[in-house]
Amino acid sequence: MSIKLLEVNKYFFAPTENIVMERGEGIYLWDSTGKRYIDCAAATFNLSLGYSNQEVLEAVAEQADKLVHITSSYMSEPVAKLVEKLVEVTPKSLTKIHLKVSGGSTANEGAIKMAQFYNKKSGVISLFRSHVGQTIYTMNASGLGFRRQPFASLGNSGIVHVPPAYCYRCFYNQKPCSCGMLCAERIEEFIKYAGNDSISSMIVEPILGNGDNIVPPKEYFVKLRELADKHHFTLIFDEIQTGIGRTGKMFAADYFGVEPDIMTIAKGLGGTGFQIAAIATKEEYADMDSHYHSFTYGSNSLASAAGVKTLEIITRPGFLDNVTLVGNYIIRRLNEMKEKYSFIGDVRGVGLMIGFEIVDEKGEESLELTTQIKNIAFENGLIMRTSRYGIGNVLKIRPALILTLEQAKEICEILEYTFDQIEVH
Ligand SMILES: Cc1ncc(COP(=O)(O)O)c(C=O)c1O
Structure with missing residues (x-):
């Protein structure tokens, strides 16, 4: 089944990456091999309540x-x-x-x-x-x-x-x-x-x-x-x-x-x-x-x-407060990581609209490193998009708004694990 899905790429206007997504639930996505991802792009930043609410x-x-x-x-x-x-x-x-x-x-x-x-x-x-x-x-x-x-x-x-x-x-x-x-x-x-x-x-x-x-x-x-x-x-x-x-x-x-x-x-x-x-x-x-x-x-x-x-x-009581809470948690953790990893240039965001800049040793935008981090994070089960449709140096964290504190911690752990795999720090 999945082989046929990939073959169809040759007829497709925009051939997709060599991967077939099969199922989603909440902040998670699973591909056809059973691998699980946390989707920090909430599809196209549109799944406010996550997959299959x-x-x-x-x-x-x-x-x-x-x-x-x-x-x-x-x-x-x-x-x-x-x-x-x-x-x-x-x-x-x-x-x-x-x-x-x-x-x-x-x-x-x-x-x-x-x-x-x-x-x-x-x-x-x-x-x-x-x-x-x-x-x-x-x-x-x-x-x-x-x-x-x-x-x-x-x-x-x-x-x-x-x-x-x-x-x-x-x-x-x-x-x-x-x-x-x-x-x-x-x-x-x-x-x-x-x-x-x-x-x-x-x-x-x-x-x-x-x-x-x-x-x-x-x-x-x-x-x-x-x-x-x-x-x-x-x-x-x-x-x-x-x-x-x-x-x-x-x-x-x-x-x-x-x-x-x-x-x-x-x-x-x-x-x-x-x-x-x-x-x-x-x-x-x-x-x-x-x-x-x-x-x-x-x-x-x-x-x-x-x-x-x-x-x-x-609009239920507490829903938006949770967005602020988990968002602030991620921003705080990213700011801590910024002290440790010199390629994080700036961390900015409000609620769960978060981005961080990837820079080279001179503080200039590093597109190459941004893409590398995005790809390694993907291997580690974290989907992030880069800014300006892949030509920008900002990695974006915008998961579904139902994110729990536990899941926010998991995102930060995968991020740290990913950053540790990058050589220039
Ligand atoms: C800020 C902003 N405005 C407008 C649009 C266009 O929306 P649509 O893709 O639904 O036409 C987007 C889509 O990414 C967006 O992010």
Whole structure:
């Protein structure tokens, strides 16, 4: 059976690694040889409740007996419940929910459109290193240029990229204690040169997910809010990775204490892998008729039922506290390891959105070593992804949010064991 699965690679658009995954449960995955892995990427950072969460599966099975899918033109019970729950858990000023999107990219694109529809401007500010999505527009808006390189004819459609608040390697060569949030201040210059009145929105991942797990200081977001209000543009938080409990708060907006005008949500909302996404907005953005941005599988009934159950589980007393507890534990242990292993350059993260930089003896990014550590960890049964789709030097630890302290200890032990196998320390 598994041999046939591997053979099929020759027909496959993207041949996969020489390994067949067979079963998942909680934070664990098993391959066809029976080897067990801890998945620190929670699949594609989307399994907030881990593999095969039974409660979500039961809710979906119950929904499947009634209705698998209807057009989003009709209201249905799971959709009504999901909308209500999302309004409950998102920041107070976000009172409208758009569910007719098919994933993170289309949620982000919808948010940008809503801003353009609302303020009748077109320009978009986005961060270097951001991943906004894979549609042509969101790929253009993304701050990882290598992904648009093969598509030479793309125009930039009024997108302005600005450096993120990356204190460890500051674009402006500043120190956090004395910089006066220069990276946020300088955005005003970009706005000026873009044409003062042309900026419609700024889309920001509160913690850059694919782009190196960069955690800005809290004041950065205060400054962005001020800029958005001053220049009348829409502040969009892309919470596709940071949302649904990943930071130990329901949203990173809660952690940073700043409310955006629009927030996009996807990945973790499906709990155990169902395809559901949403755009949450302030009241005034709901004037855009949804037929301007509406996808066939948006608000699918099964996925909506999964979303409702996921939110119910994540809002249970103690759930988010545990994310903070186990996250802090891993961060503390990694900081201890940093003292011992010179190739760990920086450890940063909030909750279970953790990353650490791998550097060479000069403190420069070491891609080679990063990949080596990732591969040895995999051999040792720990799945980690590297940043910037394999061209970055940050290893990411983002397991399912159901992680226990015992399992967090196990992750750290495998990490230490892996680091011990690396020669340059
Ligand atoms: C922060 C962020 N935004 C947008 C997206 C795009 O989401 P999707 O792959 O569901 O289109 C991703 C996916 O990795 C993401 O991490």
